[in-house]
Amino acid sequence: MKDARITIVKRAVQEIKDGMNVNLGIGMPTLVANEIPTDFNVLLQSENGLLGIGPYPIAGQEDADLINAGKETITTVPGSSFFDSAESFAMIRGGHIDLAILGGMEVAENGDLANWMIPGKVVKGMGGAMDLVAGAKRVVVIMDHVNKHGISKVKKMCTLPLTGKAVVHRLITDMAVFDFTDQGMVLVETASGVTVDEVKEKTEATFTVAKGL
Amino acid sequence: MNKVCQSVADAVSDIQDGNTLIVGGFGLCGIPEKSIEALQERGVNDLTVVSNNCGIDDFGLGLLLANKQIKKMVASYVGENKIFEQQFLSGELDVELTPQGTLAERIRAGGAGIPGFYTATGVGTPIADGKETKEFNGKTYLLEEGIVGDFALVKAWKADTLGNLTYRKTARNFNPLVAMAGKITIAEVEEIVEAGELNPEDIHTPGIYVQRVVKGMDYEKRIERLTVTNA
Numbered sequence: 001m002k003d004a005r006i007t008i009v010k011r012a013v014q015e016i017k018d019g020m021n022v023n024l025g026i027g028m029p030t031l032v033a034n035e036i037p038t039d040f041n042v043l044l045q046s047e048n049g050l051l052g053i054g055p056y057p058i059a060g061q062e063d064a065d066l067i068n069a070g071k072e073t074i075t076t077v078p079g080s081s082f083f084d085s086a087e088s089f090a091m092i093r094g095g096h097i098d099l100a101i102l103g104g105m106e107v108a109e110n111g112d113l114a115n116w117m118i119p120g121k122v123v124k125g126m127g128g129a130m131d132l133v134a135g136a137k138r139v140v141v142i143m144d145h146v147n148k149h150g151i152s153k154v155k156k157m158c159t160l161p162l163t164g165k166a167v168v169h170r171l172i173t174d175m176a177v178f179d180f181t182d183q184g185m186v187l188v189e190t191a192s193g194v195t196v197d198e199v200k201e202k203t204e205a206t207f208t209v210a211k212g213l
Numbered sequence: 214m215n216k217v218c219q220s221v222a223d224a225v226s227d228i229q230d231g232n233t234l235i236v237g238g239f240g241l242c243g244i245p246e247k248s249i250e251a252l253q254e255r256g257v258n259d260l261t262v263v264s265n266n267c268g269i270d271d272f273g274l275g276l277l278l279a280n281k282q283i284k285k286m287v288a289s290y291v292g293e294n295k296i297f298e299q300q301f302l303s304g305e306l307d308v309e310l311t312p313q314g315t316l317a318e319r320i321r322a323g324g325a326g327i328p329g330f331y332t333a334t335g336v337g338t339p340i341a342d343g344k345e346t347k348e349f350n351g352k353t354y355l356l357e358e359g360i361v362g363d364f365a366l367v368k369a370w371k372a373d374t375l376g377n378l379t380y381r382k383t384a385r386n387f388n389p390l391v392a393m394a395g396k397i398t399i400a401e402v403e404e405i406v407e408a409g410e411l412n413p414e415d416i417h418t419p420g421i422y423v424q425r426v427v428k429g430m431d432y433e434k435r436i437e438r439l440t441v442t443n444a
Contacts, residue, residue, distance in 0.1 A: 048242070048383050048386050049383050049385050049386050055442055057441055058443070059441040062439060064241075065242060065243065065382040065383060065384040066383055067436075067438075068383075069239075071239075071240040071241070071293075071438045072438040072440040073436060073438070073440050073441065082382055082385055084386065084389040084390060085265070085386050085390060086317040086320075086321040086389075086390050088317070089318060112337075117339075122298050122301070123301075123310065124290060125289050125290035126312050128289070128313035130314075130315075131313060131314030131315065131334045134332070134335070135314070135333065135334070161338065162337055162338045162339075165336060
């Protein structure tokens with residue numbers, strides 16, 4: 001893993017508390033699963049109809065009928081349950097999922113999230129992302145702070161089509177952690193070795209700095 | 214009433230050009246692979262297909278795409294398919310992207326006789342364009358419409374001769390909803406047993422939704438992403 005990814009994943013796992021039901025998005029969020037403390041009772045939800053995702057199967061024991069939302073072969077943990085897709089999204093839309101951790105392309109200072117399409121490029125679809133951000137009790141987005149050209153992905157306004165409007169509760173990047181509150185966007189943490197000034201320099205969005213930072 | 218068909222080809226023999234098909238499965242998991250192959254062989258065209266995904270280039274619904282049998286696709290995620298990309302960009306294929314939970318509920322609602330429902334999913338995004346909104350308790354919701362198909366194609370693990378179905382693990386996914394939403398629902402299964410042999414407690418889809426049952430032979434059940442750990 002790249003250093004930036006390790007920083008983000010290690011910070012993201014701290015969002016998961018013992019006893020939570022959690023949905024982890026495809027890609028970097030999936031890596032958070034490996035870091036959950038083993039003494040936690042956490043059930044991971046998969047939109048395709050499983051609460052209680054287990055580790056990847058031992059080679060030879062894979063089952064084509066048992067996959068996660070990323071279409072990877074998986075196993076189940078004790079206490080898991082299977083259900084259909086409508087029930088799965090009843091859990092999500094009905095506010096029964098405590099936490100969703102999703103990847104992002106852009107996050108705006110009002111909590112808007114864009115992570116599903118880039119105009120001019122081939123549209124692949126939003127999958128379950130729009131339902132998750134609209135329905136989960138808490139939405140945490142994890143992403144690199146800047147793109148490969150060094151441009152801030154933390155925006156005043158999203159330039160890409162939205163996945164959800166004012167849906168993000170917390171944003172974790174390789175540089176910082178922000179909360180989205182009634183008083184606007186607040187910088188609440190900086191990554192090890194990163195100063196508040198460096199975060200300001202690399203961030204297009206306007207934010208306030210939490211006391212004590 | 215005997216619901217058991219002798220072959221998959223028989224089961225799908227009256228699907229016509231221009232029909233709307235609702236198809237179960239998630240990725241390649243729990244897809245009615247034999248019914249899809251039979252439709253590819255029959256060559257019906259101008260189909261509207263409602264399904265979470267569209268297979269991959271050489272398996273599942275991707276076979277019907279490659280054969281240019283699909284006119285319109287309603288799906289939530291279609292990223293695994295190059296032929297899809299080409300036909301979409303050239304304008305041959307009409308696509309309606311729907312959030313996955315909204316798609317599931319639209320199919321469930323269609324089968325349950327509910328023509329529309331409100332959801333917060335997609336408010337303020339491009340998929341809200343042109344849709345009616347309504348406020349409940351100060352929060353905005355979108356009106357989404359139920360979906361009913363001329364035919365529904367599902368894959369179950371076991372059926373009995375009355376069309377009661379049980380699914381296996383995450384191969385259940387969209388299948389129970391899809392089964393509800395077809396004017397004619399065709400279930401292909403790995404095993405057919407006599408009525409009474411399935412425990413009524415274990416039936417996921419009651420046979421009332423299912424008009425035809427057929428046993429598929431030699432299931433491939435292709436794995437899209439094989440991920441394993443070493444012991």
